[in-house]
Amino acid sequence: MGIISRLVKWSRVKSPWILHFNSGGCNGCDIEIIAALTPRFDVERFGILLKGTPRHADVIIASGPVTRQTQARLRRIYDQVPEPKFVMVVGSCGASGEVFKGCYNCLGGIDSTIPVDMYVPGCPPPPEAIIDGVVKLLAKVGGEESG
Amino acid sequence: MDNQMERETEVGETWAREEEIVRDLRSVLGEKLLEAEIPTKRRVFVKVAEGAHREAISMLVDSGVWHLSTISGVDTGDGFEVVYHIFDHNRGVEVNIKSPVPRDNPEIQTITDLIPGSSIYEREIMDLLGIRFPGHPNPRRVILPEDWPPDQYPLRKDWKPEQLTKASRRYAEIPTKPGQVILQVGPQHPALKEPINFEVVVEGEVVVDFIPHIEYNHRGVEKAFEERTYLQGIYLAERICGICGHSHTTVFVEAVEQLADVRAPPRGRFIRTIVAEMERIHSHILWLGVAMHLIGWDTMLMYSWRDREVIMDLLELVSGNRVNYAMNTLGGVRRDIRNDQIHKIRKGLDILEKRTLEYRDICLKEDTLMKRALGVGIVKPELAKKMCAVGPLIRSSGVKTDVRYDDPSVGCYEELSGHWSVVTSDLCDIVGRVLVRVDEVLESIKMLRWMLDNLPNGPIREKVPKKIPEGEAVARYEAPRGEVIHYIRSNGTDKPDRVKVRAPTWGNYSAIFESMKGLYIADIPINFGSIDPCMACASRTTFVDVSHSKPKKWTWTMEQLVEYGIRWYENRGYKR
Numbered sequence: 001m002g003i004i005s006r007l008v009k010w011s012r013v014k015s016p017w018i019l020h021f022n023s024g025g026c027n028g029c030d031i032e033i034i035a036a037l038t039p040r041f042d043v044e045r046f047g048i049l050l051k052g053t054p055r056h057a058d059v060i061i062a063s064g065p066v067t068r069q070t071q072a073r074l075r076r077i078y079d080q081v082p083e084p085k086f087v088m089v090v091g092s093c094g095a096s097g098e099v100f101k102g103c104y105n106c107l108g109g110i111d112s113t114i115p116v117d118m119y120v121p122g123c124p125p126p127p128e129a130i131i132d133g134v135v136k137l138l139a140k141v142g143g144e145e146s147g
Numbered sequence: 148m149d150n151q152m153e154r155e156t157e158v159g160e161t162w163a164r165e166e167e168i169v170r171d172l173r174s175v176l177g178e179k180l181l182e183a184e185i186p187t188k189r190r191v192f193v194k195v196a197e198g199a200h201r202e203a204i205s206m207l208v209d210s211g212v213w214h215l216s217t218i219s220g221v222d223t224g225d226g227f228e229v230v231y232h233i234f235d236h237n238r239g240v241e242v243n244i245k246s247p248v249p250r251d252n253p254e255i256q257t258i259t260d261l262i263p264g265s266s267i268y269e270r271e272i273m274d275l276l277g278i279r280f281p282g283h284p285n286p287r288r289v290i291l292p293e294d295w296p297p298d299q300y301p302l303r304k305d306w307k308p309e310q311l312t313k314a315s316r317r318y319a320e321i322p323t324k325p326g327q328v329i330l331q332v333g334p335q336h337p338a339l340k341e342p343i344n345f346e347v348v349v350e351g352e353v354v355v356d357f358i359p360h361i362e363y364n365h366r367g368v369e370k371a372f373e374e375r376t377y378l379q380g381i382y383l384a385e386r387i388c389g390i391c392g393h394s395h396t397t398v399f400v401e402a403v404e405q406l407a408d409v410r411a412p413p414r415g416r417f418i419r420t421i422v423a424e425m426e427r428i429h430s431h432i433l434w435l436g437v438a439m440h441l442i443g444w445d446t447m448l449m450y451s452w453r454d455r456e457v458i459m460d461l462l463e464l465v466s467g468n469r470v471n472y473a474m475n476t477l478g479g480v481r482r483d484i485r486n487d488q489i490h491k492i493r494k495g496l497d498i499l500e501k502r503t504l505e506y507r508d509i510c511l512k513e514d515t516l517m518k519r520a521l522g523v524g525i526v527k528p529e530l531a532k533k534m535c536a537v538g539p540l541i542r543s544s545g546v547k548t549d550v551r552y553d554d555p556s557v558g559c560y561e562e563l564s565g566h567w568s569v570v571t572s573d574l575c576d577i578v579g580r581v582l583v584r585v586d587e588v589l590e591s592i593k594m595l596r597w598m599l600d601n602l603p604n605g606p607i608r609e610k611v612p613k614k615i616p617e618g619e620a621v622a623r624y625e626a627p628r629g630e631v632i633h634y635i636r637s638n639g640t641d642k643p644d645r646v647k648v649r650a651p652t653w654g655n656y657s658a659i660f661e662s663m664k665g666l667y668i669a670d671i672p673i674n675f676g677s678i679d680p681c682m683a684c685a686s687r688t689t690f691v692d693v694s695h696s697k698p699k700k701w702t703w704t705m706e707q708l709v710e711y712g713i714r715w716y717e718n719r720g721y722k723r
Contacts, residue, residue, distance in 0.1 A: 024364050028389020028470040031433065035459075038436075038452035069292035069363045099386050102374065103367035104301050104308040105292065124389065124470050 012058055013142045015047030019057035019081065023074050023110065025064020028124040029091035033061060036127035043131055046138070054080040059137065063124075065093045065106040066113050078114040088118040088137055090130055095119045164238040165191050175206045187405060189554055190621060192243045200231060200246035201256055207233055207242065208261050213532045214548070215262045216241065216623065217649035219634045220272035222304045226250045227278055230647075231258070232621060232632060239553055241621055243634075248278055257282040264535030264657050268649075275302040275369075290365050301370055327355060345675075349668060357663040359656060372646035377403050377477060377615060380643065384633075385471050387648060390433065393426045394626035395648070396475040398633040401557050402622035403477055406615050406637050413559070413603040415479030420558035421598050422465060422474045423624075424591045428499065429458045430627035431584040431591075435506065438581065441672045442519045443713035447509070454502045461495045464488055479608025489599050500592050507585045510578075519716060520577035524674035526662045527575055534658035538629020538651050539587070540677075541658075543572045543579035550625035557624045559598065566597045577677045613641045626651050669712035 022030050036043050037050060051057050054077045066074060078087070089110045092098040097108045110116055117140060120133035168191050169183045179199035184192045195203055216232040227248040234241050248255050257280040259266050269280045270289040277300035280286065291301075294313050300306060328349045343363055348356040368387055372380050384399040385392040397419060404411065411419065432455040439447035459469050465484060466472035474480050484492075510516055526536065531544040541548060549569045551560045570586040572579035619636045629651030638644040659675065666674060 024366055026386045026389040026392070028386070028392070031389060032470060035452065035456075039449055040453060040456045065366065067292070067363060067366055068294070069365070073363075093386075099383050100366050100368075100371070103371045104311065105365050105367040123386070126469055 013138055015049065016058045016086075016138065016141065017049050017051045017056055018059045018061050019051055019054050019077070020061045021063075021074060021077055023062060023064045023070040023094075023113075024067035024106070025091060025093055029063035029094070032124045032127055033063070033090060033130060036130045041127040041131060043134060046134065048134060054078075055082065057081050057085075058141075059086045059088055060114075061088050061090055062110045062114075062116075063090045063094045065097045065100045065103075066108060066110060068105050068107060071107060071113050074110070074113050084141075086117045086137060086141060087114055088120065088133060089116050090120045090125060090133070092121050092123045095121055098123065162188060165189070165240055168235065168238065168240055168242055169193065171206065171210070172203055175202060186618070186620070187556075189240050189556055190243070191240055192245065192619065194245045194247075197247050197249070198256065200229070200244055201258060201261070203244050204231060204233065204258055204261050207235065210235075211237060212242075213262070213535070215265050215268070215535045216630060216632045217634075217647065217654070218265060218268040218272060219645070219647035220276040220278055220302065221636060221645045221647075222276065222302060223247075224304060227253055227276060229255055229272065229278065230634065232634065234553070234623075236548060236553060241554065241623065243619075243621060253278040254281055256280070259283055262535065263533050264654075267653065267657055274300075276300050277303065288362075290362050292362050292365065301367060347663075347668075347671065352667045352669075354663050354666050354668065354671065357660045359660065361656075369646055369648060372643055374642070376613070376641045377643065378613075380646065381475060381477070382473070384648075385473060388650065389470055390430050391426060391626040391628060391631070391651075392471050393422055393474065394624055394631050395633070395650075397423055397557060398622040398624045398631055399635070399646075400475045400477055401624070402620040402633050402635040403615060403637075404611065405620035405622065406618050406635065407477070407611050408616075409478050409609050409611050411479040412606045412609055414483075414605045415607040415609070416559045417562075417598055417602050418480045418482075418484055418607060419475060420560065420563070421484065421595060422462070422472055422480075423558060424595050424598075425458060425462055425465070426472075427591050427627045428588050429455060429462065431588050432458065432503075434584060434627075435581070438577075438673065438676050439516070441676045441709060442516065443709065444513075444515050447506075451506065454499065457495050457498050457502075461492050464491060476608060477611040479606070481608070483607050484602070489602070492595070492599060496592050496595060500589065503585060503588045503592070507582070507589075510581055510585065516581065517578065520581070520673065521574075522576050523670050524577050524659075524662050524666065524677055525575050526658055530661060531658050534661060535654055536629075536658035537654040538625070538627075539580055539583045540629065540655050542570060543583045544575045545571055545573040547571050550623050550630050554623055557622060562601070563594055563597065567594045577673060580677045614639065615641070615643075628652055629654060667715070668708075669715040672709050672712060 020033055035041060060078065060081060089095050093100055094110045097106055100106045118133055118137045120129055122129055162185055165185045172193055173180050176195060176199055179196040180193060181196055182194040186192065212233060212235045214234040214236060216234055219230040221228045221230065227250065229246050229248055231244040232241060233244065246255060255278060257269060259269065266285065267289060269283055270286065272278050273280065273286060274288055274291045296312050299310060329346055344360040346358040347354055368383060371383060375383060381396050381399060384395040387395045432451050436448040436451035462472060463469050465488060466474050466482065474482060526540060526544050528544045528546050531541045531546060547569050552569050555561045555564055567590050570583050570590060572583050615637045617637055617639045621632065621634050623630055623632045631651055632649045634647040635643050636645040663671065663674060
């Protein structure tokens with residue numbers, strides 16, 4: 001492994017940039033994700049930075065059930081994220097559709113549209129759980145580096 | 148406040164004001180008034196003959212009524228029924244006018260000329276039930292996805308999700324004049340909230356027209372209510388919105404309690420209101436941070452979100468969860484508040500009060516906010532009334548209206564009246580909306596202290612039968628963002644026949660989009676943010692310059708749009 005690619009991988013683990021996408025959820029998870037970024041919980045300690053565009057991101061944090069109209073957009077956003085990319089689902093309805101299962105305009109969880117690496121269940125999961133999920137995801141990112 | 152007291156004593160138990168409205172309607176409609184019913188205080192249900200709804204509504208409008216809460220469409224099996232929910236502020240009564248619509252020719256005359264704010268509600272019924280409104284100025288699709296087939300209507304009882312086919316349908320082209328540009332905003336947002344898309348027609352820097360596409364977040368909750376029992380419905384109602392979920396469950400359970408003729412015991416109603424006011428504090432502080440982020444003042448975002456954790460801890464203490472508290476249940480609440488918890492809540496409120504006073508001070512003196520927001524996004528009281536705006540938006544236009552004050556039938560607001568005041572502001576702009584919200588936090592703290600002092604003893608819930616008798620009920624409540632209203636029609640089983648939900652943001656859209664016209668592009672984020680949109684905002688901004696023969700396109704994210712706004716102001720001498 002060349003020194004440049006080792007440097008890139010090292011920086012990816014030390015400072016993953018994330019993109020947040022809500023595909024039609026109730027906002028609860030999104031507020032908790034933001035709460036994880038603000039002073040009490042502060043995931044920027046781990047070098048995590050919220051970015052505005054998928055092209056800058058390493059990790060997509062997705063929440064909410066996939067609605068009919070957002071499905072194509074979610075796929076497009078996933079395609080725009082450069083490889084290697086990771087998807088973390090926050091919340092139960094992103095994992096399975098939860099309370100919205102059976103609604104005519106919901107297609108199920110995030111994994112009905114794009115592959116998912118990590119699920120954080122809860123309705124909504126508290127920021128502590130989100131941080132736990134992020135740390136475990138980073139271990140996975142790091143594991144892929146060595147492997 | 149005196150006004151309120153007078154009304155209370157005058158009405159008594161005779162329901163004089165409700166009967167007066169029925170008398171007035173009967174004098175205008177005569178034979179065309181088919182049924183009139185006063186199921187409870189502050190509610191009137193009338194059924195009018197086909198086509199007579201306009202006469203009834205124009206009579207109400209002539210007598211000074213301006214607020215249309217929402218319009219519900221109901222499939223009754225052999226026909227449809229359209230229900231107009233109109234609130235009479237002078238008499239404090241919600242008038243529900245039902246008008247039948249035949250199934251073979253579903254048409255009913257529009258009321259957009261009488262109440263312009265009805266436009267968005269009529270379009271919603273067009274989408275979901277396929278009822279046409281002849282005379283509607285803009286009968287476009289509003290809530291169903293773009294690939295939804297044009298002849299399928301999900302809220303009709305004979306429609307099943309299996310029937311759904313895909314149609315390839317794109318948005319209609321927006322006609323533009325030379326020199327005008329269409330700006331695409333949305334649907335993905337880097338920081339917050341839900342997907343939505345706007346098409347903004349601009350001329351240079353100035354917004355000419357504002358067309359929202361809000362169907363991204365449409366999940367089909369109203370249909371889902373019909374397939375769930377009332378008890379399951381509470382959990383669904385909680386998840387309509389992750390910020391004001393408690394308000395949705397409050398109106399849902401209050402409406403079902405009206406139908407079952409059960410009233411929650413006093414302690415239950417107090418605890419319900421305590422959680423609701425705590426939710427308001429958390430929501431307003433949250434909004435303060437987000438709004439300041441939108442004008443590039445991230446210091447304030449971090450400060451306010453740090454202090455928001457105080458109220459989040461209290462909510463977790465009371466309910467066991469930070470969001471989606473699951474406190475409400477049919478006939479009361481699920482958890483009691485213990486004395487040691489009350490002690491902790493009081494301590495938390497002291498911290499919050501101190502911090503909120505400081506925010507108010509900072510906001511009033513800080514140039515960062517004043518130079519960006521003073522005089523921006525003006526919503527005059529006439530416009531707010533015309534467009535049936537709700538919540539802090541209309542109160543910041545100087546109109547004194549608050550469901551907790553006008554219609555205190557929910558929770559323990561009847562006991563609370565006199566112990567708080569409605570906050571208004573005459574500024575009509577974004578600074579006004581900031582001040583109204585900050586002052587409302589202080590009012591909520593005052594109300595919470597009073598409720599904790601006067602918390603009655605006794606049981607917290609009443610038993611409610613599984614099967615709810617046939618009937619219909621309307622419950623309204625002032626959620627943090629404004630009036631939320633649920634209309635429930637039951638059919639004698641354990642599942643509702645129809646649940647109509649109107650969230651406050653839906654009511655504020657018309658007014659705020661009207662106020663966008665004439666603004667600069669740089670002011671779009673903060674002006675839209677100023678209504679505290681519940682399904683919100685934007686990221687990918689595509690600019691299409693149609694003034695050239697070959698249209699030019701480029702894309703911005705919301706972040707870049709916010710940055711552009713900050714830079715635009717800096718170049719004009721407004722320093723951060």
